[in-house]
Amino acid sequence: MSEVLVVIDHVAGEVKKPTYELLTIARRLGEPAAVFFGSPDQADAVAQKVKAYGAAKVYVVDDAQTKGFLVAPKAEALQQLAEKSSGGDGLAAILLPSTFENKEVAGRLAIKLGSGLITDAVDVQAGESGPVTTQSVFAGNFTVQAKVTHGTPIITVKPNSAAPEEADGAGTVETFDATISDAARTAQIVATQPRQSTGRPELTEAAIVVSGGRGTGGNFEPVEGFADSLGAAVGASRAAVDSGWMPHAFQVGQTGKTVSPQLYVANGISGAIQHRAGMQTSKTIVAVNKDPEAPIFELVDFGVVGDLHTVLPAATEQITVRPR
Amino acid sequence: MNIVVCVKYVPDATADRKFEDDFTVDRVGVDGLLSELDEYAVEQALQFREKREGEEIEITALTVGPEKAVDAVRKALQMGVDKGVHVLDDAIAGSDYVATSLVLAKAIEKIGAESGGADLVVCGMASTDAAGSVIPAMLAERLGLPQVTLASVIESQGDQVRIKRDNEGSTEVIGATLPIVLSVTDQSGEARYPSFKGIMAAKKKPLETFALADLGVDAGEVGLSVAWSQVEDTTERPPRTAGEIVTDEDGSGAGALVEFLASKKFI
Incomplete structure (x- = not known):
């Protein structure tokens, strides 16, 4: 079965709910392989979490290589990972949680891989010729069904697009060494101020x-x-x-x-x-x-x-x- | 210095937006205008220049779209941009993000060609129709420029630019060296209205139209038939049926609200 790359949404190794939703969607399309951009110290704990939702593999990309610069390094790392893991029978899809940053990563990745891109899907189902997405457009007045017709479908998926379903995955951890070019290190993150937690549920994930x-x-x-x-x-x-x-x-x-x-x-x-x-x-x-x-x-x-x-x-x- | 602002002509969000039979956005039958979110980009381009007294800075507004899309450029000219470029070619209709970013990138290269390339490309945070927010990142990728996106505050000195960006769980300060691709949010500051003087002056400003051939883009690389993502169907959402409205009298509203929430098992 073809792999489906799922980019893990997390804060300092704390896996967020949209990740489980994406893994659930990924199982409809192929074999989920989760991608963790983070500290290798946290990789095992993260792998335990995502294997419970069916991740067969967990690619660990040490974020020492990608953090500190906006978007471009992550897109490069994903390109290299996609090219490596599609060596067999090709990737079925690349799924990312639909945040502003991930949409930008997906945009750059689409050009690098020569692949079609669909943003802000609210549902993804397996179709005869690849994933079929549903989007909500024009202020929610229309829904749109679409598919990618060229390359590896790259799809960003909104929170609450699927009910997370547990499933046993192998969760094999594999370290992936990305090579980040100097050209991808040009928009520097000079300072980061984490937002104070309100103790209330996350806006986009709340019931x-x-x-x-x-x-x-x-x-x-x-x-x-x-x-x-x-x-x-x-x-x-x-x-x-x-x-x-x-x-x-x-x-x-x-x-x-x-x-x-x-x-x-x-x-x-x-x-x-x-x-x-x-x-x-x-x-x-x-x-x-x-x-x-x-x-x-x-x-x-x-x-x-x-x-x-x-x-x-x-x-x-x-x-x-x-x-x- | 050379600044290019990308502007999009979009169907009015307050009008009855709809699709054509081939599932492309109806850009002719619905009243259109310069995307509200691109007005912030025009504003920031103008402010960038205003803060650099004495420097020679030319600002070009660029659009890709059907004939009426020139209205978006005209509005930017009225706000104070120096010249306009409209990429108009029937072959472009139905282009996806990938193809649109290609046409924009080639047009930006052509606009900047005489002065050694654009120093600053400014975009809005998203269009109000497709709302993908991916074009600025794609332009940075294609042009090989630093991507400085979703800025709510923009500061610059010499060739250094610093912005504030609200990310999901944090606020970040991003720094980069010109030339860059910059996108700005609606938090970056109210966009100015065109003055009467601006409206009159705009009529005399240069406005060029490019076809794909002028940009060296093959018509076979763009348009609906070769789009790498394809819409298969669109469905209008049924209008929400009118609910129950009660008027609060002597505290009755709270009780009614709680009863409703209980009936729906929210409490």
Whole structure:
């Protein structure tokens, strides 16, 4: 069976959920081979994690060679790995978690390998002539089925695109020595400031997202309290981010994160097309807004016309005292 | 110094966007405009020049697209860019990222040819239609230039450029030496509106049209029929059915909200 390369999403060896989703998808297409860019010290622990989701192989690329410079070194390493591992019967696909950085890696890799590229897939299935992807486009108003017709299909896949399924893999660890050219070391990462953890679920991975917008007036306490009562991630509209009330990392929408949770609760958010682009595919949508004319109400399964500053704290209180 | 800003003509996001029968984006039947996210690129190119008083800097706006795409270039000219280039060729229609980046790269090389190459290529963070965010990285790959992308803050001195980039779990400072490919986010600063003077001046600014042959690109390398990724089908999402809306009166809203969440088993 052909190999499918899956780039592992992790923070300092802590494997993130999209990796398991991608491994689950990879098993539909061929034999999953996970690629770990990181410290070799963490390789065994990472291998244990990914073999439980069916990784037959774990390629370890020492990130001493790739870190410190933006995107280009990773693309080079993946090119070399793809050329080596496709020696047999060819790679079935290369899957990457759809982050901004990985999309850029995928873009460069597509040109290096002479391969077609599909970004932001929300589903990938095996087809007669290779993987068939589903994408959600035009602010979620259309879904598109597509496939790669040339080279090794390179596909970036959004979080929550598959339910992770456990499966035993061999998890054989193989060290891969990439040769990084000087030309790939030209955009230097001069400083890195890790973002402080909020202790809440990751926005793009959360089952429930509670967002606030202009209507919060800058006070996110009601939104955060309500989110915590539901075990939800907190998001923000662009208006809230532009006002400096929330960091950009929390922005949901066209130029922020796209989320597709089981439940999305929009508070004090009017529902401009740019925001809808980031949340329209959520399974259930709820809104709280003072303005009964707010376009967000066109999308909702349930809406409350009211002031979030009174509705949310009261709802939080009721949920907290509710018997489970 | 030579700056090239890549701009895209996109269907208006607030209009009813749709596909043609061959599954390409309908770029004619829907009102189009300069992609909002490319306005930030134009703005940063202009600011880059404004911060370098006394230096001779020429800024070119470049687009690839159908006839109407020239409107995107015109808007950039009105904002203050010096000249425009429109790559127009029927063979380009339906091109994927790979082919589009090839045409852009060849056009950038041609624009910079007389002055020893472009010193700075500026792009928006994504288009508002395809939203792939891959073209800047592909241009860096093709042009062999440092990739300095997704900048929210841009600073430069001499040939050194430093930017701030918000990554998934961190904020990074990236440094590189010109020439580079730069992409900027919507956090980089509000784009200016064209002034009346700018609109009048734009009418006299040079605007060139290139065909593929002018760029040395073979028509067989681009377009829908040779795209390395192919759309097989598109489906319009059924509109969401109207839900229940309640009005909060004397605290009734919270109770109704909690009941709804309980009925859907979220609590």
